[in-house]
Every structure is written in structure tokens, then in C-alpha cells.
Amino acid sequence: AQSVTQLGSHVSVSEGALVLLRCNYSSSVPPYLFWYVQYPNQGLQLLLKYTTGATLVKGINGFEAEFKKSETSFHLTKPSAHMSDAAEYFCAVSENNFNKFYFGSGTKLNVKP
Amino acid sequence: DVKVTQSSRYLVKRTGEKVFLECVQDMDHENMFWYRQDPGLGLRLIYFSYDVKMKEKGDIPEGYSVSREKKERFSLILESASTNQTSMYLCASFFPGSTGELFFGEGSRLTVL
Numbered sequence: 001a002q003s004v005t006q007l008g009s010h011v012s013v014s015e016g017a018l019v020l021l022r023c024n025y026s027s028s029v030p031p032y033l034f035w036y037v038q039y040p041n042q043g044l045q046l047l048l049k050y051t052t053g054a055t056l057v058k059g060i061n062g063f064e065a066e067f068k069k070s071e072t073s074f075h076l077t078k079p080s081a082h083m084s085d086a087a088e089y090f091c092a093v094s095e096n097n098f099n100k101f102y103f104g105s106g107t108k109l110n111v112k113p
Numbered sequence: 114d115v116k117v118t119q120s121s122r123y124l125v126k127r128t129g130e131k132v133f134l135e136c137v138q139d140m141d142h143e144n145m146f147w148y149r150q151d152p153g154l155g156l157r158l159i160y161f162s163y164d165v166k167m168k169e170k171g172d173i174p175e176g177y178s179v180s181r182e183k184k185e186r187f188s189l190i191l192e193s194a195s196t197n198q199t200s201m202y203l204c205a206s207f208f209p210g211s212t213g214e215l216f217f218g219e220g221s222r223l224t225v226l
Contacts, residue, residue, distance in 0.1 A: 009153060032213050043117070043203055043217030044156075051213060090155060094213055100171075101146075101215060103156040 002027055002093050006104035014112045019063075019078040021107045023091030026072065033074040034092040034101070035065055044090060050074065061085065086111045116140070119204050119218035126225050132191040134221050136204030144207040145187035146215070147171075147179065149200050156203065162187055194225045 007022040025031060032051050036044040048059025055067040061084075065076045074091060091104040120135040138145065144163050148156040158171030160179040168179050176198060180188045187206075191198055201222050205215040 004155075006155075034213065034215075036215075036217075041219070043219045044205075044215070045217070046214050049213060092156075092215075100158065100161070103148075105153055105155040 002031070002095065002100075002102040004091050004093050004102050004104035006089075006091050006107050008107055009105065010108045010110065012110040012112060013081045015083055016080050019076070019081045019085065019109065021076040021089050021091075021109065023065075023074045023076065023104060024072055025074065025091070025093045025102075027093060027095070032094045033065075033067060034094070035059065035063070035074070035076050036090045036092060036103075038088045038090065038106075040087075047076070047089070081109075081111045083111050083113065085109060117204055117206055117216050117218040119202075119221045121221050122219065124221060124223050126194050126223065128195060128225060130194050130225075132194050132223065132225075134189040134191075134202055134204075134223070136187045136189070136218055137185050138187075138206040138216070139185065140206060140208065140216065141184065142206035142208045142216075143184070145181065146205045146207070147177075147187065147189045148203045148205065149173065150203055150220070151200050159189065159202075191223075194223075196225050199223060199225045 003026045005024045034049045035047040038044045050057045050067045058064045088108045094101045117138045146161040147159040162168045162181045178190045204218040
């Protein structure tokens with residue numbers, strides 16, 4: 001089975017600072033990779049995804065992530081944090097058939113004024 | 114707009130009660146999923162369904178069952194609720210021909226006393 005590791009259950013940054021949320025996965029086949037965001041008392045919504053093609057993927061709200069096969073990583077970044085970015089972020093992996101999605105344990109992002 | 118609706122946002126039940134969590138999607142998606150979300154554990158797959166009357170166990174099916182009588186509706190059933198089933202339950206749907214985006218409901222927070 002696949003596994004997804006998110007380093008750091010809580011990350012705190014100042015407004016305007018760089019956001020870096022880490023995700024590593026284990027997969028014996030090329031995976032499909034996703035980042036989802038969850039705002040309080042809501043379901044998850046897709047931030048960005050990597051399926052094929054360019055390894056640097058841009059998503060909504062200024063976020064981007066880079067697929068690095070050699071490092072089995074898919075870290076999420078944003079150059080300048082905004083207060084509205086405070087939420088929980090989940091990395092997820094799926095294999096080709098999309099029958100199963102494997103989620104990391106989540107990282108709560110706190111943005112300080 | 115895509116919509117996945119979970120009928121109950123908050124439920125409080127007593128140990129031993131039968132609990133139904135309903136999920137309806139309006140996108141004609143074939144695949145539907147039930148996840149359980151707990152702090153520090155991320156999302157864990159309980160059951161999924163890829164067609165009407167079809168179901169597959171996920172990673173933590175014990176204590177749960179599901180029903181999919183119509184394509185748009187996927188129900189999660191707790192035959193005899195226990196306190197360790199207190200959790201947030203998330204329903205999601207997916208279209209296999211797409212590039213992998215899961216669409217989530219807003220969640221059902223269940224408390225078992």
C-alpha cells in the first residue's frame with residue numbers, strides 16, 4: 001500500500017513569509033499527487049494536482065508544488081503567506097486506477113500577523 | 114457547480130444506536146467514497162463504491178457498512194455505534210475519466226456518548 005508522510009503537524013509563519021509544507025510518498029509506480037486544503041468546519045477542496053507533464057504545478061491562491069521523483073517528494077510552497085491561508089493542508093497520492101486515494105496526516109498552517 | 118451534500122452536519126448518538134450518514138452527489142459520478150478524519154491520522158478510507166450496488170472495503174471497514182442503491186446516493190451505516198466511532202466523516206465522489214479530483218462534502222461530525 002502507498003504511504004504519505006507530511007512532516008510537521010503544525011507550521012506557523014508570519015504574514016508575508018514563505019510557506020513550505022512538506023510531503024513525501026512511497027510508491028512503486030508513478031503516482032498521481034494532490035494537495036487539498038480544509039478550512040474550519042468544511043470539507044476538503046483541491047489546491048493543485050500533478051498527473052503528467054510539467055513537474056512544477058501551479059494551483060489556486062498562489063500555491064505551487066514540485067514533483068521530484070528522485071526524492072519522492074511533492075512539497076507545497078507559497079512565496080508570501082496571507083492570513084486567509086490559515087487552514088489544514090493534506091497531501092494525497094493515487095495510483096493509476098484512482099480507486100484509492102491515500103492521504104497524509106495533515107499539516108495545520110497558522111499565519112501570524 | 115459540483116455538489117456533494119451530506120445530510121447531517123452534526124449528530125449526537127448513544128452507544129448501541131444505529132446511525133445512517135447520507136451522501137448525495139449531483140455530478141453523475143460513478144465512484145464514491147467514505148472517509149473518516151481524526152486529528153493526527155488524516156483521512157482513512159472506510160468504504161468505496163464504483164457503481165450502483167457495488168462496494169469495496171477500504172482500510173478501516175470494521176464496524177461500518179454501506180449502501181448504494183442509486184448512483185447519486187451513498188450511505189454509511191453504523192449498525193451499533195460505539196464511542197470510538199466518534200469522528201468526522203467525509204463523503205467524496207469522483208469521475209474515473211477525469212484527472213483525479215475528488216469532490217468532498219462538508220462533513221458529518223458524529224459524537225457517540
